[in-house]
Structures are given as structure tokens and as C-alpha cells.
Amino acid sequence: MISQTFKEAVSAVWSMVVGLKVTGRNFLQPQITVHYPRQVVTNLDTYRGHIELVAKDEDPFKAKCILCGQCENNCPSGCITIESVTRETPAPPAPEPAPGEEAKPAPKPKKVKELTQFMLDYNLCSLCGLCVQHCPVDSLRFSTDVYLAGFSRGEFEFELLEMLQKRGKK
Amino acid sequence: MSHCEANALTGDTYTRRFDTGPAGDTLIVNMGPQHPSTHGVLRVIVELDGEYILRAEPVLGYVHRMHEKMGEVKSFTQYLPNMGRVDYLHALAWNWAYVGAVEKLGGVEVPERAQYLRVISTELNRISSHLVWWGAYLLDLGAFTPIMYAFDDREIILDLLQIITGSRLTYCYFRFGGVVADVTPAFVSGLTEFLARFKSRLPMYTDLVTNNVILRKRCEEIGVIDVDMARRYGATGPVLRGSGVAYDTRRAEPYGIYDRFDYEIPTFPEGDAMARYMVRMREMEESVKIIEQALAQMPEGEYLSAKAPKPAWKPGVGEAYFAVEGARGKIGAYVVSDGAKNPYRVKLRAPSYCNLSLFAELAQGVILADAVSIMGSLDLVIPEIDR
Amino acid sequence: MPDMNTLLAGIPAELTRLVLALIGLMAFIGLNGLALVWVERKVAGHVQRRPGPYEVGPFGLIQPIVDAVKLVGKQLATPAGADKFLFWLAPLLSFLPIFLLFIPIPFSENLVGLNTNLGVLLILAFAGLNVLALCLAGWGQNNKWGLLGAGRAVAQSVAYEIPLLLAVLAVSFQTGSLSLAEITAKQGAWPWQWNIVVQPLAFFLYFICAVAETNRAPFDLPEAESELTAGFHTEYSGMGFGLFFLAEYANMIVVCSVATVLFLGGWQGPVEPGWWWFLIKMYALLVVIIWFRWTYPRVRFDQLLNLNWKWLLPLSMVNLLATAFAVKLFA
Numbered sequence: 001m002i003s004q005t006f007k008e009a010v011s012a013v014w015s016m017v018v019g020l021k022v023t024g025r026n027f028l029q030p031q032i033t034v035h036y037p038r039q040v041v042t043n044l045d046t047y048r049g050h051i052e053l054v055a056k057d058e059d060p061f062k063a064k065c066i067l068c069g070q071c072e073n074n075c076p077s078g079c080i081t082i083e084s085v086t087r088e089t090p091a092p093p094a095p096e097p098a099p100g101e102e103a104k105p106a107p108k109p110k111k112v113k114e115l116t117q118f119m120l121d122y123n124l125c126s127l128c129g130l131c132v133q134h135c136p137v138d139s140l141r142f143s144t145d146v147y148l149a150g151f152s153r154g155e156f157e158f159e160l161l162e163m164l165q166k167r168g169k170k
Numbered sequence: 171m172s173h174c175e176a177n178a179l180t181g182d183t184y185t186r187r188f189d190t191g192p193a194g195d196t197l198i199v200n201m202g203p204q205h206p207s208t209h210g211v212l213r214v215i216v217e218l219d220g221e222y223i224l225r226a227e228p229v230l231g232y233v234h235r236m237h238e239k240m241g242e243v244k245s246f247t248q249y250l251p252n253m254g255r256v257d258y259l260h261a262l263a264w265n266w267a268y269v270g271a272v273e274k275l276g277g278v279e280v281p282e283r284a285q286y287l288r289v290i291s292t293e294l295n296r297i298s299s300h301l302v303w304w305g306a307y308l309l310d311l312g313a314f315t316p317i318m319y320a321f322d323d324r325e326i327i328l329d330l331l332q333i334i335t336g337s338r339l340t341y342c343y344f345r346f347g348g349v350v351a352d353v354t355p356a357f358v359s360g361l362t363e364f365l366a367r368f369k370s371r372l373p374m375y376t377d378l379v380t381n382n383v384i385l386r387k388r389c390e391e392i393g394v395i396d397v398d399m400a401r402r403y404g405a406t407g408p409v410l411r412g413s414g415v416a417y418d419t420r421r422a423e424p425y426g427i428y429d430r431f432d433y434e435i436p437t438f439p440e441g442d443a444m445a446r447y448m449v450r451m452r453e454m455e456e457s458v459k460i461i462e463q464a465l466a467q468m469p470e471g472e473y474l475s476a477k478a479p480k481p482a483w484k485p486g487v488g489e490a491y492f493a494v495e496g497a498r499g500k501i502g503a504y505v506v507s508d509g510a511k512n513p514y515r516v517k518l519r520a521p522s523y524c525n526l527s528l529f530a531e532l533a534q535g536v537i538l539a540d541a542v543s544i545m546g547s548l549d550l551v552i553p554e555i556d557r
Numbered sequence: 558m559p560d561m562n563t564l565l566a567g568i569p570a571e572l573t574r575l576v577l578a579l580i581g582l583m584a585f586i587g588l589n590g591l592a593l594v595w596v597e598r599k600v601a602g603h604v605q606r607r608p609g610p611y612e613v614g615p616f617g618l619i620q621p622i623v624d625a626v627k628l629v630g631k632q633l634a635t636p637a638g639a640d641k642f643l644f645w646l647a648p649l650l651s652f653l654p655i656f657l658l659f660i661p662i663p664f665s666e667n668l669v670g671l672n673t674n675l676g677v678l679l680i681l682a683f684a685g686l687n688v689l690a691l692c693l694a695g696w697g698q699n700n701k702w703g704l705l706g707a708g709r710a711v712a713q714s715v716a717y718e719i720p721l722l723l724a725v726l727a728v729s730f731q732t733g734s735l736s737l738a739e740i741t742a743k744q745g746a747w748p749w750q751w752n753i754v755v756q757p758l759a760f761f762l763y764f765i766c767a768v769a770e771t772n773r774a775p776f777d778l779p780e781a782e783s784e785l786t787a788g789f790h791t792e793y794s795g796m797g798f799g800l801f802f803l804a805e806y807a808n809m810i811v812v813c814s815v816a817t818v819l820f821l822g823g824w825q826g827p828v829e830p831g832w833w834w835f836l837i838k839m840y841a842l843l844v845v846i847i848w849f850r851w852t853y854p855r856v857r858f859d860q861l862l863n864l865n866w867k868w869l870l871p872l873s874m875v876n877l878l879a880t881a882f883a884v885k886l887f888a
Contacts, residue, residue, distance in 0.1 A: 009868070012383035016853065022378040023315060023604045023852045032322055033607040043329055048336025074481040076248035128251035128342040133350055134481050142336060199701045206782050221705065221858060312774060312781065312855025318605035384775055384854045538705070539784050539857045 048142040050122045051132060053164045060168035063161060064139035067113050071131035071140060079124035080131060083117035118160040123153050184229045188215050196224060203232050207310045207542045210552045214529075216541070223541055226533035228526055234556040241505075241516030246272055246346070247481045249516065254340035256518060257554035259299040262292045263496035265344040267503040268516075270425060270492035272346055275505055276485030278478070283471040284348035285427045289464045290361070291334060291343060292494075293457040297368070298327040299497035300450045300457075303549045307447070308379060310546040311388050316379055323371055326364050333357045347478030361465065365458055372455065380451065389444035393532045393544035396441055403531075404524040407499025408453065409548060412446035414439035419495035431463045443547035450549070484511055498522050498549050520554045575660070575671060582659045590806045594621040596840075597847050604851045628802075631795030636698055639792065643697030648793065648800035651690030655807040657683045662814050663738045665824040665832040676737040677725055680815060681718075684770070687808060688714035691772075691779055691789045694801070698792040706788025709858060710779035713769060716865045721766035723873035724759040727880040728752055728819045737815075741823030746830060753820040758876045760820045762869055764842075767812035769861070771805060774850035778858055813842040 034041055053063040065082075072080045089110045132140045150156060180186070188198065197218040202208035211232035217224040237256055241249050253268045254261040266288060273280065280288075301324045305317025328338045334351050335343040343349055379385055395405065400413045410417055418435045420428040436452035438445035479485075489506040499521025508514040525548045533541045595610065595618060602609025610617030635641055661676030663669040673679060688710055695707020731752065732740045744751050753760045769776040780788035790801050817823055817838040826834030856864070 015381045015383045018377050019379075019382050019852045020848060022374055023848065026315075026319070026606055027600070027603045029606060031603070031606050031608055035608065035611075043332065046333045046336065070481065074245075074247060076244055076251050126251040126255075126340070126342070127337055128254075129336065129350055130247060130250070130481065133345070197701055197704075205786060207784065218705075220708075308854060312777070313853060314601070315605055315851050318607070322606065378852070379854075382854065384856050387860055388854060388857055537857065537859060539781070539855075542784050 044144045044146055047144050047146055048127055048129065049145040049148075050120060050125060050127075050143055050158065051140050051160070052143045053118060053160045054139050054141050055164055055168060061165050063115055063118070063164055064137045065115050065118070066137055066139070067115060068136060070134045070136065074130045074134050076128060076130065077124040077126055079121040081117075081119040081121075082115065083119070084113050084115050086111055086113050088112075115161060120158045120160055122148075122156040122158055184213075184215060184227070188217075188227060195219075201226075201541075207545065208552070209306065209550060212526075212550065212552045212555070214533075214541075214545075216533075216538075218538065221537045221539075223533050223536055223538060226530050226541065228529060230526075231556055233553050235553070237557045238516050238518055241513050243512060245481070245511045246483065246485065246507075246513060247479075249513070250345070251340075251342045253344075254337075254342045255553070256520070256557055257496065257498070257501075257522075257551050258339055259302055259551055260295055260497040260501075261339070261341040262288075262295040262343060263494050263501050264503075264518075265341065266292055266426070267492055267494045267496075267501045267518075268505070269344040269346060270494065271490045271503040271505040272485060274492055275488050275490035275507055276346070276479065276483070278347045279475055280426075281348055281472045281475050282469050283352075284473050284475070286464050286468040287334070287349045287353065287473055288344065288426055289428070289431075290353075290461050290468075291331060291341075291349070293461050293464075294327050294331060294361075295341070296497045297454050297457050298324045298331075300454050301327075303450060303497070304375070304379075307546040307549075308385075310542050311385065313379070313385075316375075319371075319375070319378070323364075323368055326360075326367070330357055330360050330364060333360070345474060345478060346483075348472070348474035350474065352473040358465065361461070365462060368454075368458060372451075375451070380447075386444065388539075388543050389447055389547065390440075390442055392443045392540050393536070393547060394441045395528060395532065399528070399531070400441075403528045405499070405528055406521050406524065407496065407549075408446050408449040409499065409525045409528070411435065411437045411449045412547075413441040414445075419493050419500050423493060425492070425494060428460075430467070431460045433459050433463075443543055446547045446549075482511065484509060493519070496521055498551060498554070499525060518557055520557060522548075522550045522552075522554045526550055526555055571671075578660060578669075578671065579656055582656050586655060586659065586803075586807050586810070589810055590803045591621040591625065593806045593809065593843060594624065596844065597850075600844060600847045601851050604848070625799065628796050628799035633795045633797055634792075636700065636792045638699040640697040640699070643693045644792075645797065647690045647694035647697060648797045648804075650693065651687055651804040652800040652807070654683045654686040655804060655811065658808075658811045659814075661737055662811075662818065663741055663823060664835050666830070668824075668832055669738060672736070672738050674734065674736040674739070677729060677735045677740075677815075677819075680811065681722060681725065684808070684811070685714070685718065687804065690804075694793070695779075695789040700791050702785045702787070703789050703791045706779045706781070706785050706791070709781075709785075710772070710789055712858075713772070713776070713778060713861060716862055717766045717769040717869075720762055720865065720869040720873040721770060723870075723877050724763040724766065725815075725819060727756055727759040727873070727877045730877070730880045730884050731755060733884075737818045737823075741818050741825065744822040744825060746822070746825045746827050748822075751820060751822040756820065756876075756880070758872065759880075760816070762873050762876065763816060763820070764845075765869065767816065768846055768849060769865075771808045771812055771846075773805075773809065773846055775853040775856050776861060777850075777855060778861060781855060809843060809846060810839065813839045813846070816842055 053065060056062045056064050067082060067084050069082065072082050089112055129142070132142060148156070199216050199218060200213060201216050202213035203211045208214065213229040213232065215227045215229060237252050240252055249268065253264040256264045301320040305320035308316040331341065332338050334353055334357055335341045336351070395409065395413050397413050397415055400410050400415065406417070414437050416435045416437045419425070421435055433456045436449050436456065438448050485507050487507060487509040489504070491502060491504045493500050493502040500519065501521060502519030504517040504519070505513050506515040529545060529548060532544050536544065598620070599609040610620035613619040613623050635644060658680050660671045661669065661673050661679050663672070691710035692707045695703040695710065728740065729735050732743050734740055772779050780790060782788070790798050793801065817835060821838045824830055824832055824835040
């Protein structure tokens with residue numbers, strides 16, 4: 001009985017020594033933290049930050065967006081607002097009717113919807129990715145922009161088209 | 171001090187309604203909502219006689235965000251990101267519960283590969299959830315270092331999950347009919363590396379904490395829940411398995427492809443805090459086993475069904491209940507649809523809610539420090555309780 | 558300009574020495590307090606595989622000073638309903654007696670404030686004042702957590718003082734003196750000539766009790782932040798908290814100094830005996846205490862008392878009796 005108690009006491013003390021050994025070993029091992037800002041993490045390419053527009057292959061200033069409104073409608077937080085104008089492109093001149101044929105009716109002027117503003121209120125965004133997933137022309141993608149900080153909510157209301165054009169200039 | 175005028179407590183409704191005992195010389199304190207061991211925003215009104223707790227009454231609702239109501243005003247698809255925020259530690263299990271319920275309702279097929287991806291990501295998430303619990307529990311018990319070691323491992327899991335889900339905590343990865351992204355070779359190689367590393371780390375956890383005599387004395391025979399009590403309160407998960415009942419939703423009501431894997435349901439019959447501790451430690455090992463098997467069996471194929479519902483999809487009239495095993499217990503999602511774009515009603519069963527209700531009975535008559543230990547061993551996530 | 562000697566002639570030399578010692582000790586406690594904060598945070602950092610303070614100054618050396626400045630600059634808020642006098646008396650009462658504790662400690666052969674032949678007694682007597690400070694702090698602040706912390710502090714201190722005393726007495730029996738200088742002088746320069754070889758159990762008991770007496774983890778129950786939010790110093794802000802903080806570190810230095818003198822040969826060392834040996838041994842013990850804190854969970858209150866009454870006290874009694882017998886038989 002008594003020897004049992006003492007045995008338990010010894011093993012208890014030993015368990016404490018083992019604990020010290022573990023922390024002691026860790027004390028001698030190299031650090032694992034990343035010392036921001038001198039070092040930065042390296043896995044940002046998989047990070048899904050706020051969304052951004054994807055430019056057309058032929059024109060870095062124009063988004064692929066076809067203004068279908070899927071992203072705007074599906075956003076759970078309602079943080080996307082799209083503005084567009086409808087422009088009429090001048091009709092191409094009617095081709096000269098070949099002799100002997102009836103003159104074709106002049107082609108109608110084409111109506112083209114053009115994206116003028118793509119507002120993202122990043123304050124509301126929950127980064128679910130539904131807009132990116134449902135974009136039919138892959139005009140949206142995630143940025144890897146993680147270093148965001150600001151003093152007011154207004155700084156996180158992004159105009160994505162403007163950002164696209166800024167990127168295009170670079 | 172207020173214990174002098176015992177039955178005339180001032181304060182909010184909960185305080186005023188709190189019945190003090192007949193003694194009149196007791197101390198009534200609010201543990202929380204800013205108390206360090208209530209993990210955020212749980213409040214427990216405690217009546218103390220010296221260090222002994224005469225009565226404890228949890229007060230909920232400090233992070234109530236109307237998740238269930240939000241389900242009624244959003245379309246089925248739009249409700250997805252909410253699931254990552256109910257329980258921030260095991261977000262993917264909640265993903266699965268809701269997605270599973272809607273798939274059942276609308277009869278959506280899930281491709282084979284997506285099933286495996288779901289298992290791998292959910293089990294990884296389970297390990298990370300248990301790691302946070304482990305660290306936080308030890309923090310409750312006054313040890314500061316274990317949480318840092320736990321976060322060391324968890325950080326790798328977060329990096330891995332970031333590759334496939336893009337986020338680090340509030341995942342929104344599952345979709346009706348699959349998942350949103352496929353794994354990359356970097357993920358697979360990182361995962362195999364992590365599993366090997368994690369297995370070698372577990373003995374260190376045992377040495378540092380599990381075998382430590384102070385921890386054992388703080389956990390053993392503390393907060394004993396017998397089977398009957400666990401059943402009475404509807405406890406699930408490690409709390410129930412710590413009372414010796416081998417009930418695991420993955421085994422009891424197999425969902426997804428969990429019937430294909432060989433794993434154990436760890437149970438410990440003691441029913442004390444140590445048993446719950448051991449269940450979670452063993453569960454991490456079992457999760458590793460499941461991930462290894464899933465990784466080996468995973469077929470090629472599509473990760474999101476080609477016939478996956480479009481965003482404006484309506485599942486038709488009906489109702490469905492789908493339960494999954496979360497890190498804290500049985501997570502249930504009950505979705506009713508009246509054929510409209512939005513669910514008619516979404517009911518979420520949060521395991522922590524039932525597990526917390528055990529606390530009032532468990533805390534009766536124990537010393538204050540034990541109440542902290544008991545609360546930690548229940549592994550409560552307060553946002554999940556409040557929803 | 559009068560000569561220094563004539564100025565001092567009217568004052569007893571002993572008093573001059575005491576005043577000078579107090580001034581020196583003030584600097585010593587302040588400096589070592591700051592150094593210990595740095596050591597604690599560095600050790601904690603490296604144990605947890607992170608750097609610890611590294612931004613302010615080289616290796617973060619300036620960090621404790623910056624922290625102290627921050628604490629001094631903060632508002633001293635007195636909570637409503639608190640007993641203002643007791644509330645602010647407590648931190649002072651916790652910090653000021655520390656100077657007295659250092660006076661009889663021989664840092665080297667001649668570097669001692671007051672070489673009294675009751676040095677050990679002086680230290681043990683004044684060390685008891687700390688618990689009064691904690692008690693007043695808990696009582697005066699009109700906070701229920703503080704009250705609980707104070708209650709714990711009293712029970713803990715009273716319990717652990719007994720085996721501490723008995724462990725120290727064993728050494729006194731063996732050397733036949735209560736003077737710290739004499740105890741040091743009786744030990745040799747080499748480790749096998751130190752008292753720890755003769756009295757390993759007393760050292761072990763003393764060290765455990767010392768950790769408990771200074772309220773350090775795993776025995777930091779009076780402040781136990783996961784149970785009592787911050788225990789006895791819940792309501793203290795700014796330098797009020799700072800003084801408790803400094804007193805905790807100063808108390809650690811005291812108990813480690815006494816352990817060094819009693820068990821580890823004080824200022825004696827294999828080569829070049831002097832105060833540096835004293836400091837090295839003292840800091841080695843301090844690092845061990847810090848190491849404990851970053852390894853163990855906290856014990857429960859009743860377990861803490863059980864450990865004391867059921868293990869430490871009987872063991873120290875047995876140790877004392879055995880020492881007494883041995884002294885009678887062999888001396």
C-alpha cells in the first residue's frame with residue numbers, strides 16, 4: 001500500500017520531468033514563425049482574396065464580362081453592383097447591290113451593352129466564390145491581395161474595372 | 171457586496187431571475203461573457219459558496235446571428251457561405267450537413283471523386299478542430315505552451331485547406347453536387363508529408379500533456395457523465411463516446427462514403443473529462459487513418475457534377491434531414507422547401523448546444539477550477555450554440 | 558567643501574552601510590526585474606518556437622523598459638466601491654518589504670547589506686508580508702474574483718511557509734547557524750562540497766515551496782487567469798499592477814538567492830569566487846522556475862493544499878528529524 005503510493009509519486013514526478021524534456025528540446029529547436037514584415041508567407045498564390053475582373057485576351061483594358069448579371073444576382077451579401085451603358089455602334093455601310101439583285105435592307109445599327117462600372121463592396125463580401133464559380137465567361141477571378149488595410153469602410157469599396165485598367169497600363 | 175442582500179439581485183433579466191439559494195451568504199458572480207475560459211461570449215451565472223459552485227446557469231445568445239432565419243431569405247445556393255460561420259472550427263462538417271440535406275431534397279448526384287474530396291477535407295478539418303480544442307483546453311488548465319505546438323500543426327492543415335478551399339477558417343467549399351475545386355499535386359504531396367509529420371508529433375503531445383500528472387489530476391474523475399445522463403441531454407460526439415457509447419454518425423447513419431473505410435470509433439467508459447480528452451486524441455489518429463485510405467482510393471473524375479444545379483435552381487416541394495458527425499457531435503440540417511427559390515425553413519442542430527446543457531448539472535457542487543475543466547472538456551464553440 | 562569622513566563621522570558606520578545597501582539593492586532589484594521580464598519572455602518564446610521580443614532594441618532588450626514606461630504612463634483607475642486606501646496600500650506593501658529581504662543576502666564575501674546572524678529568520682519573517690498585500694488587494698478592490706484570489710493566496714502562503722521553513726531549518730541544523738554568510742562560508746568551492754549533496758530532499762522541498770510561495774505556475778492560483786480572470790490584481794491598472802508584477806519577480810529573485818546561499822554554495826565557485834558565481838547560480842534557478850511555468854498546467858486548489866499537507870510537510874519533518882539525528886550522531 002505504502003510502496004504503491006510512493007511508486008505513484010515517483011512516476012508522477014517523472015512525468016513532470018518528461019514534460020520539461022519536451023519543452024527543453026523545443027527550446028533548442030529553430031523557430032517556426034514568419035517574422036513579418038521582414039519575411040512574408042510564401043503560399044499566397046492559393047489565397048482567395050477579393051475578386052477581380054479578367055481582361056479580354058486581345059484588349060487588356062476591357063473585361064471579358066458580358067453583363068449577364070449572374071454574379072450580381074447570386075451574391076449572398078449583395079456586394080456586387082454593375083453599371084452599364086448601351087451604345088449603338090454605327091451600322092456598317094450597306095453593301096452595294098450587285099447588278100440584277102434587289103437592294104438589301106440596310107443593316108440595323110448594333111446595340112452593344114458596355115460595362116462602365118463594376119463595384120465590389122468588399123466590406124460585405126464573405127469570399128464564398130459563388131460569383132467566380134457561376135461566371136459563364138470566366139471574367140472573374142480571385143486576387144491574391146492579402147495585405148489590405150485601411151482607415152475607413154470607403155477604402156474597401158473597389159471599382160474593379162478601374163483596377164483592371166490600372167493593371168492593363170502596367 | 172451583493173451577496174449580503176441575496177435575493178435582491180440587480181442587473182439584467184437573467185440576473186434578476188436567478189434564484190439564490192436559501193443560505194444567503196453565497197457569492198453570485200458572472201462568469202463571462204468576457205471571462206477567459208468561456209471562449210468568447212458564453213455567460214454563466216454562478217452561485218458560489220467559497221470555491222464550491224452551488225448552481226450554475228448558462229446564459230446564451232451573445233453571438234446570435236440569425237443563421238436559421240437567414241436561410242429563409244436567401245436562395246439555396248446563397249445560404250452556403252453561412253455554413254462556414256456557424257462553427258468556425260469544423261466549418262466543413264456544417265458545409266456537408268447543409269449540402270447533404272439539399273442534395274437529398276433535390277436528388278442531386280455527387281460524383282465519386284467529390285465524395286473522396288469531401289471526406290479528406292472534412293477529416294483534415296476535424297483534426298484542426300481537435301487541435302484547437304486541445305490547445306484551448308490546456309490554456310484553460312493553465313498551460314500556455316501546448317496551444318502553440320497545436321497551432322504549429324494546425325497551421326499546416328490551414329495551408330493545405332487553403333490550397334483547395336482558398337480560405338483558412340470559414341470554408342465555403344462544398345456545392346450541391348460536389349465541391350468547388352479539385353486538389354492539386356501540391357496538396358497531395360503536402361498532405362502525405364503532413365500525415366507522416368503529425369503521426370510523429372502525437373507522442374510528443376502524449377509526453378508533454380497526456381501523461382502529465384497535473385493534467386491527469388485535473389481531468390480524472392472530474393465531470394463524470396454516465397450514459398443515462400448523456401442520453402437525457404442528447405449529448406453526442408466525443409462527450410457521448412467519452413461515456414462509453416460507441417455512437418458516431420459516420421458509423422450509425424453512414425453518409426457519403428464513410429462505409430468504405432476501416433476505422434475505429436474510440437470510446438472510453440469512464441465518462442470523466444479525461445475520457446473525453448482521450449476520445450479526441452484517439453479520434454485525431456483515426457482521422458489520419460481515414461485520410462490515408464481515402465487518398466489511396468481516390469479515383470479520377472469530375473469534382474463537381476456536370477448536372478450540378480444552377481444557382482436559380484429550385485429543389486421542389488419537400489423536406490429533408492441530413493446528419494453528419496462534426497468534431498463536437500452530431501450536426502443536423504433540416505431543410506423544408508415549398509418549391510420556391512428560398513428554403514421555407516432551415517433548422518440547424520448544433521451539437522454544442524446539447525453538450526452545453528449538461529454543464530449546469532455537472533457544475534453543481536464542484537470547485538470553480540473543476541467547472542473550468544468541465545467546460546473545456548465539453549469543447550464548446552459558442553457561435554455554434556447561438557447560431 | 559567638508560571632508561566626506563567628517564560628514565559621515567557623526568553617523569554610525571553600520572547605518573551608512575545600510576543606506577548605501579538599500580540604494581544599491583533598489584538598483585539591483587529594478588535592473589534584475591527588467592532583465593527577468595526579458596528572460597521570461599525570451600524563454601517563453603523559444604519554448605514555443607517563436608522569437609519572443611525582438612523588435613525593440615537588439616534582441617528586444619529594450620522591450621521591458623518600454624513596457625515599464627507604458628505601465629507608468631497609464632491611468633491609475635480606482636474601481637467604484639473600492640476601499641481606496643487599502644487598494645493603493647496593497648501594491649506598495651507588496652513591493653516595499655522586498656528591499657528588507659535582500660539586506661542579509663551575501664552576494665559575495667563582503668558584498669552584503671547587513672551581516673546579521675539571524676539572516677534566514679529576517680527573510681522568512683518579512684517574506685510573510687507579501688501575503689498580507691495580496692489579501693488587502695483582493696479585499697480592497699470590491700471585486701468578487703479578487704476576493705476569491707485573495708482567499709486562495711492566504712491559504713496557499715500559510716500552508717507552504719511551513720515546509721519551506723522546515724527545509725531551511727534542516728540546513729541550519731546541519732551548519733549550526735542562521736547567518737547566511739556563515740552558511741555560505743561553510744560550503745566549499747566545488748559542487749560536491751555544497752549543501753545540496755547533503756540535503757537533496759531539503760533542496761527539492763525548498764524549491765517546490767519557493768515556487769508556490771512566489772505564486773508562480775504551476776501554483777499561480779491567486780491569479781489563475783482562466784479561473785479568476787486575474788485573481789487578486791483584477792482591478793489594478795498601470796503601475797499598481799506593475800508593482801505587483803515587479804514584486805513577483807523580486808520575490809523570485811529572493812527565493813532563488815536564498816536557495817543559492819543555502820544549497821548551492823552562494824558566491825563560492827571553482828575558479829575566482831565572487832558575486833558572479835552567485836548571479837550565475839541564481840539565474841540558473843530562475844530559468845528553471847520560468848521553464849516550469851511554460852511547461853505545466855495549473856494544479857487545482859485542493860490538490861495544492863493536499864500536496865502540501867500530505868507530502869511536503871511530512872517529508873520535510875522526516876528530513877528535519879533525520880538531519881537532527883545525524884547532527885547529534887556525527888557532529
